[in-house]
Amino acid sequence: MRFLFVGRFPEIGGSALATLPLIEALREAEHTVLLAHWVVPRRTDWFSQLDLCNLDLAQQGNLLSKIRCLTQLAIQCDIIIAVSELTPTYACQIAGWLTKKPVYAELQVHLDSWIKQNSSPLHHWLIRSLYPHLSGLRCVSKALLTYATKDLGIDKQKSFLVYNGFDLQQIQIQAQAALPQSMESWFTSTTVLCVGRLSQQKRFDLAILAFQQAQPKLPSDARLVIIGDGPLYTELQQLIAGLNLQNSVFLAGLQTNPFPFFANAALFLLSSDYEGFGRVLIEAMACGCPVIAHDCPVGPREVLEEGKSGLLVTDNQPTTLADAMILLLQNSSWRQQLIESGYLRCYDFEQTTLTQQHVQLLTQHSTH
Incomplete structure (x- = not known):
């Protein structure tokens, strides 16, 4: 045909x-x-x-x-x-x-x-x-x-x-590559990662506000790194500067190989208003990175098996996202459990x- x-x-x-x-x-x-x-x-x-x-x-x-x-x-x-x-x-x-x-x-x-x-x-x-x-x-x-x-x-x-x-074997091979030298210092402590187009849908503004609220209960050198490019780049830069977060929140731009970032992050945060599937969730889990995701329409609940393979947040607000970050980063056994269940789940794709x-x-x- x-x-x-x-x-x-x-x-x-x-x-x-x-x-x-x-x-x-x-x-x-x-x-x-x-x-x-x-x-x-x-x-x-x-x-x-x-x-x-x-x-x-x-x-x-x-x-x-x-x-x-x-x-x-x-x-x-x-x-x-x-x-x-x-x-x-x-x-x-x-x-x-x-x-x-x-x-x-x-x-x-x-x-x-x-x-x-x-x-x-x-x-x-x-x-x-x-x-x-x-x-x-x-x-x-x-x-x-x-x-x-x-x-x-x-x-x-x-x-x-x-x-x-997903070509899981290729993702895991690429995840072993070194981080860009200029960004290695961003991952020397506890780093929260977001990945996606810098658009209204992804609500990276909420992720930044949530990180600011969580900071007092995170390690003093904790960081938030956002990978991607898009129409809201300048607006997000201004938000970071306005909150005086220039030393802890970084816009990494578009990366040809994002997988080492997943592999070196303490957790991945998805704060979208909506999705269809959420392929970044599978990519994070394949790299051994535990996931927090807004339970938005549609995709995250299904991919994360009703919360079995990642932490679902029903209220996409900074306070709720901050509480989820603190909860997961302070509970090492639960974090490890999500890493293991997420890794197994990604093989369904x-x-x-x-x-x-x-x-x-x-x-x-x-x-x-």
Whole structure:
């Protein structure tokens, strides 16, 4: 079969890491795969090495031109797979209708929460009007599968669950690398780590305020390190300066290998307002780093097995997050227990097994 994948990959981040193993597995099964980029990726050379750098779609100046381009690409393929939500998925659906090709999409995040913070309320109506007409929808968590069928009105027969997979062996090899020399001193004592795009969704402002409140009960040289880049970088810098935390809270920027940071941290904190899966939780646990996570919609509760594999916080407020940090850092036996249970849990998300499951489900759905 001939597959057309369509998505936004501005960075080599979660979306690309979830999609590329699937493309590789389809190619190994002797299927033909084309990847069309909705926007030009920052690292085109990385995709070029994999022969996955078709930029025709990205170079179209408006939505109508993109739909025309997609339609031409769809003619050459048997199945369209939209791996980015909302507008790229809508455009793929239109191209599918014009060419009579099945269209599959992915649900990686709680869409209503994302729309509320980032986009036009019109999308609340569009997803409920258009998504039910998809040929199939892959959800990355059970909670999202429930959301898709109950809230978005998608037929249960069209929805299926496949978790995001992780190359755990590679993560653990990379975790053994040295920290950047300029940042080694940040990890000489008790260090709390946050990782993610510096956006409103991740609520790193709450993490900073929580760390400030926890400081009196933490070692005097405890630190908070935040890895990532994004639109709130300057705002977070100003918050750190305003709280006089320049010597204990550090923005590390985007790191090509974040895993040594996980391996050297005392704990990982996720303070997001919402998630779809929370791949950083698996990465932390794979590196032996215990996790505290806001019990947000959706993902953390499922990944952390109702709190068995990590500490869930129901109230995403600085005081509650601070109390959780103090509690876990002062209880070494519980911390060790979470390290061990988290490490075992991450093996439920082993990449090879889940990718093969995805290929099997996708080809089964496509032939019906």
